[in-house]
Amino acid sequence: MSTAAPRAAGPDHLWSVDEHLDDILATVRPLEPIELNLLDAQGCVLVEDVTVPVSLPPFDNSSMDGYAVRVADVAGASEQHPAVLDVVGDVAAGQADLLHVGPGQAARIMTGAPLPPGAEAVVPVEWTDGGLGAGPVTEMRARGLAPEGATGQVRVHRPAPARAHVRAQGSDVRAGDRALAAGTVLGPPQISLLAAIGRGTVRVRPRPRVVVLSTGSELVQPGEELRPGQIHDSNSFALTAAARDAGAIAYRVGAVADNPETLRDTIEDQLVRADLMVTSGGVSVGAYDVVREALSSVDDEDEPGSGIDFRRLAMQPGKPQGFGSIGPDHTPLLALPGNPVSSYVSFELFVRPAIRTLMGLTDVHRPRARARLTADGALTSPKGRRQFLRGRYADGAVTPVGGAGSHLVAALAQANALIVVPEDVESVAPGTEVEVVLLG
Ligand SMILES: Nc1nc2c(c(=O)[nH]1)N[C@H]1C(S)=C(S)[C@@H](COP(=O)(O)OP(=O)(O)OC[C@H]3O[C@@H](n4cnc5c(N)ncnc54)[C@H](O)[C@@H]3O)O[C@H]1N2
Numbered sequence: 001m002s003t004a005a006p007r008a009a010g011p012d013h014l015w016s017v018d019e020h021l022d023d024i025l026a027t028v029r030p031l032e033p034i035e036l037n038l039l040d041a042q043g044c045v046l047v048e049d050v051t052v053p054v055s056l057p058p059f060d061n062s063s064m065d066g067y068a069v070r071v072a073d074v075a076g077a078s079e080q081h082p083a084v085l086d087v088v089g090d091v092a093a094g095q096a097d098l099l100h101v102g103p104g105q106a107a108r109i110m111t112g113a114p115l116p117p118g119a120e121a122v123v124p125v126e127w128t129d130g131g132l133g134a135g136p137v138t139e140m141r142a143r144g145l146a147p148e149g150a151t152g153q154v155r156v157h158r159p160a161p162a163r164a165h166v167r168a169q170g171s172d173v174r175a176g177d178r179a180l181a182a183g184t185v186l187g188p189p190q191i192s193l194l195a196a197i198g199r200g201t202v203r204v205r206p207r208p209r210v211v212v213l214s215t216g217s218e219l220v221q222p223g224e225e226l227r228p229g230q231i232h233d234s235n236s237f238a239l240t241a242a243a244r245d246a247g248a249i250a251y252r253v254g255a256v257a258d259n260p261e262t263l264r265d266t267i268e269d270q271l272v273r274a275d276l277m278v279t280s281g282g283v284s285v286g287a288y289d290v291v292r293e294a295l296s297s298v299d300d301e302d303e304p305g306s307g308i309d310f311r312r313l314a315m316q317p318g319k320p321q322g323f324g325s326i327g328p329d330h331t332p333l334l335a336l337p338g339n340p341v342s343s344y345v346s347f348e349l350f351v352r353p354a355i356r357t358l359m360g361l362t363d364v365h366r367p368r369a370r371a372r373l374t375a376d377g378a379l380t381s382p383k384g385r386r387q388f389l390r391g392r393y394a395d396g397a398v399t400p401v402g403g404a405g406s407h408l409v410a411a412l413a414q415a416n417a418l419i420v421v422p423e424d425v426e427s428v429a430p431g432t433e434v435e436v437v438l439l440g
């Protein structure tokens with residue numbers, strides 16, 4: 001990451017959602033490319049043009065289980081007047097020593113096997129008697145059960161033009177072609193192609209390593225009993241899952257108690273495996289808001305250029321936020337508010353684009369759509385705040401789920417979209433067209 005951008009805004013500045021996002025995206029830079037094994041490169045952005053070294057298919061081969069024949073030998077063949085050919089042997093996929101098919105001869109051939117010299121076409125086994133001397137068959141008999149199938153005679157019931165059922169060398173890609181362009185995101189089909197052309201490794205931008213840690217002395221890990229005043233830590237799970245969903249390798253650090261020294265030590269310990277750090281909680285104005293307390297002072301003599309800026313945003317939920325960099329490598333850190341819906345919405349709007357920028361993706365944002373609001377009554381929204389309400393989107397309509405409260409995790413679990421209510425809108429009537437962020 002480059003040195004944290006100087007932040008001109010004063011402490012009283014109310015940041016817009018876009019200003020905060022711009023600040024993050026202006027600071028976070030794509031990770032340096034590395035060479036990765038194919039499967040480790042899944043979901044990553046390719047940084048090299050990949051050239052095909054050897055044509056695909058590498059040789060003419062059969063697309064059917066059948067018989068490799070000479071066109072003249074099967075011309076005019078029918079079930080009443082079959083072409084009777086001598087079977088010179090089998091050609092299986094992977095076979096290197098090939099038989100020669102001469103006039104009046106056929107080789108039994110399997111799908112993917114090289115077309116043997118002399119043969120010009122393949123007739124599927126269903127067009128023959130399979131060497132059994134009766135009518136048409138539907139399949140070959142297994143070699144172990146009927147070894148005699150590789151010899152004897154076969155009756156062919158239909159003619160075949162030259163190259164019938166033959167997949168030509170280079171009909172897929174040719175040596176020297178560009179298989180994939182730099183900038184391609186490697187999904188399963190692209191990984192298939194790379195493997196097919198023999199590439200075991202590729203040069204890509206790696207998945208960012210994201211360390212997620214939650215703060216709060218009230219937090220207990222799921223599976224453990226709650227004592228009075230305690231709640232289960234859900235944010236570290238939600239944010240870790242969301243980071244993975246965004247493409248990151250995410251490490252969840254269990255909840256850290258509200259103690260600034262412990263928090264600073266924990267963050268310093270984690271920096272070694274982090275390309276990005278995400279914290280939840282402790283960014284508001286309370287006396288126990290540990291992230292703010294511990295990291296406000298990080299803009300220190302040890303790490304010039306580092307620092308976390310705590311700010312208020314004109315949004316709801318997600319008003320208090322922290323952003324900056326930390327440690328010798330200026331690792332970017334986003335400090336999200338603790339309310340579960342606030343932290344999740346903040347992730348979607350700010351952390352996800354940061355992760356995808358680190359990956360070198362150009363498409364870093366969730367898709368958006370216009371939708372007709374379906375609701376029992378008008379939605380209300382605080383003046384001067386961009387509100388992100390949870391909703392269920394389908395077929396061009398969106399229905400709010402739950403209210404605006406940023407503790408409503410059950411409603412969040414029902415949502416598949418965020419309804420965006422702009423800063424200057426205080427009421428939205430049912431039937432109005434609204435913007436939605438599709439959560440996928
Ligand atoms: N006087 C003011 N109080 C608050 C303001 C304000 O402007 N003035 N802002 C409110 C807003 S908005 C938010 S959002 C929260 C943010 O608070 P913090 O980031 O300091 O978060 P905490 O106080 O640590 O926790 C808030 C809430 O969330 C629960 N929580 C925290 N971590 C987790 C977790 N990992 N899993 C589940 N739940 C978690 C925590 O128990 C609290 O209930 O501040 C408001 N206050």
Ligand code: MOO
Pocket residue numbers: 315316317318319320337339342343406
């Ligand atoms: O902004 Mo807080 O995130 O409204 O609950």
